[in-house]
Amino acid sequence: MYISPQSIRRLQQVHGVLSRLNPEAEPEARTLPGRMQPQANVIVLTGSFNPPTTAHIALLKEAQLYARAHQPMYLYAAISKKIVNKEHVERPLLIDRIILLEDVLRRRIPHAGLLLFNRGLYVEQAQALRRSFPHVQKIYFLMGFDKILQILDPRYYEDRNEALQALFQQAELLVAPRGSASHNDLTALLQQTENQPYARYIHALPFGPQYRxxxxxxxxxxxxxYGDNTLQEVRAFMRHTRAYKPPLLLPDGTELNEYENRVKYLTQLFAPKNEMSET
Known part of the structure; x- marks a missing residue:
């Protein structure tokens, strides 16, 4: 397996940042070396980006338009070292997803930054931003309609009002349509009696139907x-690593798991402190 010296250096930089993020510590956020530091007002799209899609890019570009109309405001994609409800995700490695997302952002939204969190809940990520970057003022989390349904769902909380008050003291939300949901559905959701106290913190964001x-x-x-909805950078990554493919069956009947070989190589590269895997 060949990995260029330049790629190894970048992997080492990202690994260095990841190794300093402890999911059991106080909420913390970090940027990658060379990336802009959060300040003023920020919009953050947090996700697993496994892998990044055209929908992620379209959503970030809509948020970029919103940011331009509300300057000064800065745009970030973000990945957490601890991803809520997705802890079962095993491949590709977190470090590979970060490198891939960074490549996609650099090519397609060069003014967007990249953040890494040690926590997965929005309220914790808001706390992390304020603790790690004291010059941050307003925080907006960017999400699809499916996510706001979860945030407002009482089944996720022991004390829903207390949890939501803690979140909205720290941040506001930008919500884009997903699937068949429209802005009318968001309006109806926020008009429900139990949601009305929080409606002023939740804002609708336009989003093209072709991406929903x-x-x-x-x-x-x-x-x-999936054709045009797969980014060119993602296709190249998938071909190069076979991260989502089953092992190859060789003529002699044995199997060749190319991504497993990559995992072993990177584990050896960063031994003895390998912090790359999902928490």
């Missing part, structure tokens, strides 16, 4: 079948 069904799950299953 795009998902990372579809791309993982078959990047070619």
């Amino acid at each position: 069904e795009v998902s990372s799950t579809h791309v993982r299953k078959d990047e070619y079948l």
Whole structure:
């Protein structure tokens, strides 16, 4: 397996940042070397980006338009070392997803930054931003309609009002339509009696209907079948690493797991302190 010296240096830089993020410590946020530090007002799209899709890029570009109309405001994509409800995700390695996302952002939204969190809850990430970057003022989390349904769902809380008050003391939300949901559905949701106290913190964001069904799950299953919704950078990563493919069956009946070989190589590269895997 060949990894260029330049790629190894970048992997080492990202690994260095990840190794200093402890999911059991106080909420913390870090930027990658060379990336802009959060300040003033920020919009943050947190996700697993497994892998990044055209929908992620379209959503960030809509947020970029919002940011331009509300300057000074800065845009970030973010990945948490601890991803809520997705702890079962095993491949590709977290470090590979970060490197891939950084490549996509650099090519397609060069003014967007990249953040790494040690915590997965929005309230914890807001706390992390304020603790780690004292010059941050307003925080907006960017998300799809499916996520706001979860945030307002009482089944996720022991004390819903206390949890939501803690969140909205720290941040506001920008919500884009997903699937068949429209802005009318968001309006109806916020008009429900139990949600009205929080409606002023939740804002609708336009989003093209062509992106509302795009998902990372579809791309993982078959990047070619999913066609134009798979980013060129993602296709190259998938071809190079075979991170989402089953092992190759060789003529002699043995299996060749190329991504497993990559994992072993990177583990050896960063031994003895390998912090790359999902928490």
